Amino acid sequence: MAAPAQLKTGLSTTTKLLGILVAGAAVAVALGVYANAHTPTHEKPYTLFFSGTIQLKVWLATLALVLAGVQLLLAARLYGKLSIPRQAPAWLGDAHRLIGTAAFVVTLPVAYQCLWGLGFQTASTRVLLHGIFGCAFYGVFVIKVLGVRVKGLPNWVLPVAGGLVFAALVAIFLTSSLWFFTSSSAPRPLF
Amino acid sequence: MFRRVVNAIEVLAVVAVAVFIIMLFANEPGSGGAAASSPGGMIFSANCASCHGANGEGAIGPKLAGVVVPAFPNPSDEITFVDHGRGIMPAFATTLSAAQIRDVVDYTRTELGK
Numbered sequence: 114m115a116a117p118a119q120l121k122t123g124l125s126t127t128t129k130l131l132g133i134l135v136a137g138a139a140v141a142v143a144l145g146v147y148a149n150a151h152t153p154t155h156e157k158p159y160t161l162f163f164s165g166t167i168q169l170k171v172w173l174a175t176l177a178l179v180l181a182g183v184q185l186l187l188a189a190r191l192y193g194k195l196s197i198p199r200q201a202p203a204w205l206g207d208a209h210r211l212i213g214t215a216a217f218v219v220t221l222p223v224a225y226q227c228l229w230g231l232g233f234q235t236a237s238t239r240v241l242l243h244g245i246f247g248c249a250f251y252g253v254f255v256i257k258v259l260g261v262r263v264k265g266l267p268n269w270v271l272p273v274a275g276g277l278v279f280a281a282l283v284a285i286f287l288t289s290s291l292w293f294f295t296s297s298s299a300p301r302p303l304f
Numbered sequence: 305m306f307r308r309v310v311n312a313i314e315v316l317a318v319v320a321v322a323v324f325i326i327m328l329f330a331n332e333p334g335s336g337g338a339a340a341s342s343p344g345g346m347i348f349s350a351n352c353a354s355c356h357g358a359n360g361e362g363a364i365g366p367k368l369a370g371v372v373v374p375a376f377p378n379p380s381d382e383i384t385f386v387d388h389g390r391g392i393m394p395a396f397a398t399t400l401s402a403a404q405i406r407d408v409v410d411y412t413r414t415e416l417g418k
Binding site for chain 1: 306307309310313314316317320321324327328331349351353354355357358363364392394
């Protein structure tokens, strides 16, 4: 499988791997540069049915994490790390793609308000880490997507990239939504 | 059939990413920003508005417009609060000069929300 793809593209595995790593890093850095260079608007462009933009962001980030958790389970079944159900359905891979896409799309309104409205901030360690993890999330997501599309990569690339996407999302959740849910000084109401 | 649906949704996701990128660069801020003509207003926009809202209406941090004077009748108490912070409110004594803190405190007391 790997050899024909390499012949087709004419690129070595190392070159492909470096290529997708550079692409992911470029996306993460570009988002950070934009957030730092762009003058924050401090506007809250949408709330949907929530009481405020912060509540919207907190719950969408939570939904993204829940979907990512489902992704983790589906991936574990795809890789045979789980044996439930005993016979993996044929649609499992497509379900993994669908839920992953949904989780990603759910993060976009959150990231938009963060980047456009707030920018890259260093006011506290939590906020600084949140910004770094946010940029890193989209970087490793690009690596994951390219890892699926580019043939001939080592087998460990996808699970590692997927694990990093999940880890970045967990870190984002811990530095935002969890703080919102647990900090007595966070704004209320919850919804 | 299911795969076609997934493919279509992935295409929509790519469109969403394109809209996301365009909006980042094309969507200029409206008139909701803090008045940044005064030194205090500019300091507020750069350091305070992300938590307290562009017009001090409150967001992650509490509302400031119209409430700081009753909360801190003496301006020096508000300056001390901004200097040292409390809870999630960062201490600004290390990032802003004394003059800047005086300016932004004055802004929150006289111009914010007007």
